[in-house]
Amino acid sequence: MNLYKKTYEIVKQIPRGKVSTYGSIATALGDIVASRAVGKMLNENPYRDVPCYRVVQSDGSVGGYAHGTEKKIELLMKDGIEVKDGKINLDKYLFDDFKSNYPLKKLRKEQENLRRRIVFEKIEGAERLAGVDVAYGKYAYGAYVECENYNITKVKVIRKKIEFPYIPTYLAYRELPVLQDLIKNENPDVVLVDGNGLLHPRFFGIACHFGVINNLTTIGVAKKLLTGSEKNGYIFIGDKKVGIKINKFFISPGNRIDIESSKKIFKKLIEKNLNLVHLAHLKANEEKRKEEK
Numbered sequence: 001m002n003l004y005k006k007t008y009e010i011v012k013q014i015p016r017g018k019v020s021t022y023g024s025i026a027t028a029l030g031d032i033v034a035s036r037a038v039g040k041m042l043n044e045n046p047y048r049d050v051p052c053y054r055v056v057q058s059d060g061s062v063g064g065y066a067h068g069t070e071k072k073i074e075l076l077m078k079d080g081i082e083v084k085d086g087k088i089n090l091d092k093y094l095f096d097d098f099k100s101n102y103p104l105k106k107l108r109k110e111q112e113n114l115r116r117r118i119v120f121e122k123i124e125g126a127e128r129l130a131g132v133d134v135a136y137g138k139y140a141y142g143a144y145v146e147c148e149n150y151n152i153t154k155v156k157v158i159r160k161k162i163e164f165p166y167i168p169t170y171l172a173y174r175e176l177p178v179l180q181d182l183i184k185n186e187n188p189d190v191v192l193v194d195g196n197g198l199l200h201p202r203f204f205g206i207a208c209h210f211g212v213i214n215n216l217t218t219i220g221v222a223k224k225l226l227t228g229s230e231k232n233g234y235i236f237i238g239d240k241k242v243g244i245k246i247n248k249f250f251i252s253p254g255n256r257i258d259i260e261s262s263k264k265i266f267k268k269l270i271e272k273n274l275n276l277v278h279l280a281h282l283k284a285n286e287e288k289r290k291e292e293k
Contacts, residue, residue, distance in 0.1 A: 002163040006103050007041045014054040017080045018095035021058050030104030037165040060087040115204040117212045123261045130188035131276025134175045135284035137292045142178035143283035150272045157287040172209040194277045196220040197254035199243040201227050211255025218254030219262045221277045
């Protein structure tokens, strides 16, 4: 899904003489959590017919603009909008009557349906392991690193246009197009993904999503604990055990594997100094630097 285009289509609905807010645009997309991402997308807008200057902060403050605050105020005043002390009276000028199919709401529903297909099971004897990660610059750079019997056997990288911004809990939709290209023609026993699996507000992080749609065994490897709490080394969301902390990493099953099997596989890789996700991270960033220097 190209969320940039969907966002610009919504902004184009703001009539002359009116403004909207980043939160109102995010709500029209289907989730208020996207407010910060809306600001980023509007600052990157390449189209002249999208009036991004008509989007202001929730308190009426004019806020930032790709061409500067003074230019934004100038354009607003040309539209007949009164700007006083850098603020706009939203009671008078606010527009939020958008026509939208709420794309983010649809994506949440899709994840809820896919979540029913997750399988958690004990596994033994995984020999071919892979790690994947994505780095971002002007493009998304994905890397795949595979080992067999703890010897690196394959490394590959790809570059892809970015069509979805970072939005908390929607990471899968930003990175899946890249991961799908990386996994093409590959057949690893287990894939370790930079991100969460079961350890997710909807119990369906990127490792789950990627695993389910490809019928793969996957493990989520995250560097930060974004939800849940730690107890005796394990991570819980409420009363549900969803992962485990190993060194500074938060490990959670994605698909076709359980917590203890995930723990065993990741600990063995660490013992062998083969954090495949970190190696993929280094390779993806190396490619980004080479392409964008």
